[in-house]
Amino acid sequence: MTSMHDEDRLARQRKLSFRAWRRGFKEADIILGNYADDRLDTMTIEELDIFEVLLEVPDQDLYGWIIKRDPTPDEFQSIIMNELNVYYKKAYTKI
Template sequence: MTESEMREARLRKLSFRAWRRGFKEADIILGNFADDMLPEMSDEDLDIFEILLEVPDQDLYGWIIERDPTPKEFQSAIMNKLNVYYKTAYTKI
């Protein structure tokens, strides 16, 4: 498998996980974010996004909508982009 094929497989896997969280509000935000942003993300950004997808839905959703403060260990440029994205995501749907 080429590097390009491996990256495409990773993007598909992350998109699938983002769309199928089991929590509708998180699915909508994370799924659309993944569709819009994954192709431009660096491998490091993908690593961070993958870590965020491991966080329980209610915690991650609270951070995204800024209901709860994002713990220091999860603060990143990707988390900041998710915060901004949330504010515009519902205008697309």
């Protein structure tokens, strides 16, 4: 039997996964969607919070930060951003 806390977490993970896969910018979909598939289950609450904030960033900005085309603003520097900076190369091998 699952607790309400577990059900809330699963609902949040499903919402974040949906948002990660449906950005409207194919390159961002590939990176963020695959990252979500690989990591959402193991993220802490704090990491989920960070990922959720990153998903609010416009696609072109976030994509530029992920591939290091543009510097990531200090307020968006995080362990999740660091992981995405490495992960994007792996994401393209999944297509």
